[in-house]
Amino acid sequence: MNMNLPTSSGDCVTPAPTPCQATPQRLTRDEVLSRPAEERLSWFSSITYVHPKLLQTVAHLQELMEPANDIKIIALIGPTGIGKTTLIDKCLHSLVQRFAPVRLPHEVPVAMVAAPANGERSLSWRTIYRRMQIACGGVLLDQQRKADITNDELAAVRADRIGLAQRREFLEAEVRHRRVRLLGIDESHHLLRFGSSDAMMDTLKSLADIQAETKLMLVGTYQIAPLLTTYGQLARRSAILHYQRYHLSDQPKDDSPTEDEAAFREVLKKVEEDWPCEDAPNLQAAWKFIIRASLGSVGLMKMQVTQLASLQMGHKRERVRKLDVQRAFKPPKMLNQIEAEMVAGEESLRGACYGEADLDDPDSAALWTPTLEKRRA
């Protein structure tokens, strides 16, 4: 398929930033509508919508990525399907580039891997190290060999296979030589299959300590939060970044929406404007249903409306039918399960995230209240 999909560096430059806007895209909706269904759907699904919660997460991420701070482990946590991976794929390199604008050709500023879920009963660090090495640009991994110096004599160590310690050593060399500034593990909740949490936390800590300028990023669902909050040594040097969903108030009103509701409706408006069929459904009118059906997650909403568009395109005149809506959106039982996990996760994170310091103590106000002398000055 040879089509111009929307890209971040497209010709069409977006206007001044607004709370909700689509990413720059090469084709407009009018241009796309004359194309085959497959291309239209591909174009639609590739659009990423920017919204306040996303921007807030990016802003916090930017603060945490400052090389000067002592935060070595950043955990990006959020509900399933909210768009954590999309976020890091899109802007992590740009974030790192801000702090290290000059990049030499052999350097790999960001190395992201996905923690394996390959059916093994326990997690294999060897697999993770190997994936990390590949992400860092390592070549001919199976041909690598360890060298030892004994009595001023250098010799390669003979081994039938590369052991865990050796693989780790190779990874450390790779991280140092490639000047990796961010080592990330996506789907890091898979790490929980590791037998001993203590051993895992020690390993994570040592990964972050490979060199001073390297930070470790864990991306995953709420399950990984206890790893960082349970161990004091890690809590000292880590920060949890909560990528939150939008909340629907108890009695939502069309004319006076809350801040979350207004932001979500803005996204829906944009989605409607980009709808890949002539006949666009009235998403804005059904905002309360959609926000409930997607549990306030823009990612989940995007996934469901894309499915709706796909079903709509299957019909002759491309009209939205009741049956399509029934199929595109999640059934209540599944939604309830997802919501229950989200609520439990949000509860467990309360008071543990970045930007949630306790300011109930009246003495803390002195930090931001100017003194009398300063006021006079």
Add this chain to the structure above:
Amino acid sequence: MHDLADATQLWSEATGPLVAATPLYGIPPRCAGTGEVESLFSHLLSLSFAQRLAPRQVVSHVLPEVEEKLGVMAMAPRHQVGWAWDKHAGKQMVGMHQSAARWARVMEAATGLAGLRFSTLLPLELLTTGNLVTDEERVCIDCLAADKADGQMPYGRLLWRLRPATCCPLHLKRLLVPTCGRKGRLLASDYGRIKLSGVCGSCGSIGHACRKEKSEEASPEEVWRAEQCLRVLAALPSIEQAGPAPVRAAVRALCTERGAVSSLAFRAGAPKSVLTQWLKHEEWRLSFDQLLDICAVEELELAELLQGRLVASSGAAGLAPSRVRRRRDPVDHDAVRSALVQALTEKRSVTDVAKELHVDLATLAKHRDLYVPVREASAKRNAEAEEARHLAAIQKVETMASNLAKRGKRLTHRNALCEGSYCFAPSSVESVVFSVMRTALGDRRAKGPAVAARLGPRYLQRISEAADRLRPGIGQVQIPLAFRGD
């Protein structure tokens, strides 16, 4: 504090994943930009070591892919870049010719570094000529010890590969070709060896502490020449930028100041015609040694001369040119005649006579009445020796085959090797005879070596006769050899 507008801008600027990094680390050559710059060969070994890979793996698997991506394969020689890479300790990699340029270009693409050509002699390509690079790696033990003392692995300097530099200008000692002095302490297997400049390839001793040789003190002349080489290497970028024209202009100015070209040629031990032609023609180049001799006798700095400047060198007073002009003595034809007569009686060849008298074969051939008989006698002697060698080989193989037949064993190379005293290499005459004899004895699985096709009919007939004698004992049907048709 980063606000939402800033985050929005970042999001809009986001470019997604970056382009892939180069396959090799961008570790620059040690002491780049100085006279002690690491050679490209040593740099390749050091890089491979840093990547925890054997250099052979890098050369065979990484660099060919990089070269293919560069898209210069069509212009490159037929073989891929790794071909014979470590022959003569990577001589072609550090020289000043096309192969060095190719290596530098591929290594630059593989590491993302620029200026790797200054780890070779490529910048001198348009200025000088001659066999400048040694066939082996030489080292200064003191420099290696200094590297070790600094807590670093030793490395091979480009200076040590430069043939005119015979000593270390820093430690004033002659360079050594290190050989391992620890006999019987070789590493258990080839796997254990790590190929790295400054590390013994046999026992792995860092800094060649295992060597037996002791480095000798260098003479002042050697030191001066090594210093000149050191300064030339340090100034390689400037020399390349200056190009060949300023050198000629400087030498012309020198001739104007201190006498004509012939005078300079006389002092520097150079042929006048060579110097004159070099000054006339832009494409001509002088050898590095010749330029060094000019600087020695004129007390000049070579690095400055190569940039077109005449700067006095302090330590060059009283140095003589190292190159001696070739002298031609007239040939003593009476001595040639008597030597040829003597060669007939003493069974010597014309080559021996030519070597002894320091004349060429054409000079000997002028005395045809003696030259031809000497050659014919030599040819006859050689033919007899060859025949004796063949007969001995057939006899040896026949005895061995007979022994095998007595023990009820088949005639195979493996069984022949088990005989013990009849070990032979596949390329030996005995091995060829053995293969042909197997065919003659009816073994259809035997594969005759290619060399067998060159055996003459007499030779084949003798093998066939030997097979005839062996056949009753072996009991196979004989296959006639094709010697009768020849």
